Amino acid sequence: MADIQVEANPDEKRLSGLGVFRWEIWTKEVSRFPWRYDEQEICYFLEGDVTVIPDGGEPVRIGKGDLVTFPKGLSCVWEVNAPVRKRYRFGSASE
Numbered sequence: 001m002a003d004i005q006v007e008a009n010p011d012e013k014r015l016s017g018l019g020v021f022r023w024e025i026w027t028k029e030v031s032r033f034p035w036r037y038d039e040q041e042i043c044y045f046l047e048g049d050v051t052v053i054p055d056g057g058e059p060v061r062i063g064k065g066d067l068v069t070f071p072k073g074l075s076c077v078w079e080v081n082a083p084v085r086k087r088y089r090f091g092s093a094s095e
Contacts (some may be wrong), residue, residue, distance in 0.1 A: 002071035004052060009065045010044075020044045021066075023087040030080050037074045042067070047049050048084030048092045 001027065007014075023044070051060045055075040062068055063082075070076075 002029065002074075003057075004054065004060045004071070004074070005069040005078070006057045006060065006062060007067040010067045015044065018042065018067075019089075020087050024090045026084070026086055026088050028078075030079050030083060032079050034075070034077050036076075037070050037072055040072045041070045041090050041094060043070075043088035044068075045051045046085045046087065047082075048080065048086065049081055049082035050084060051079040051081060053079065 028048075034081075043057075045062060045064050045068070046068045047064050048062075049064075052058050052070075053063060053076055054061045057076075
């Protein structure tokens with residue numbers, strides 16, 4: 001299975017090219033919950049601090065300024081350490 005990909009502080013050109021600023025916004029309070037990705041998700045963290053723990057994998061720390069790709073089929077646990085606000089999109093990046 002593919003790994004979680006984290007791109008720290010991508011430049012404005014990269015974000016605009018993906019259309020990030022047109023994506024929906026999702027927010028979540030401090031919490032812990034299981035999640036499964038039925039399709040790929042790409043998201044850009046506007047604020048927050050999260051540790052995502054893939055089933056059978058190493059924890060991945062994510063926060064403000066990170067552009068993250070979660071692969072289809074990933075099962076994990078989200079630990080939201082500081083309230084999250086992110087822009088997100090499901091499906092492939094070639095829309």
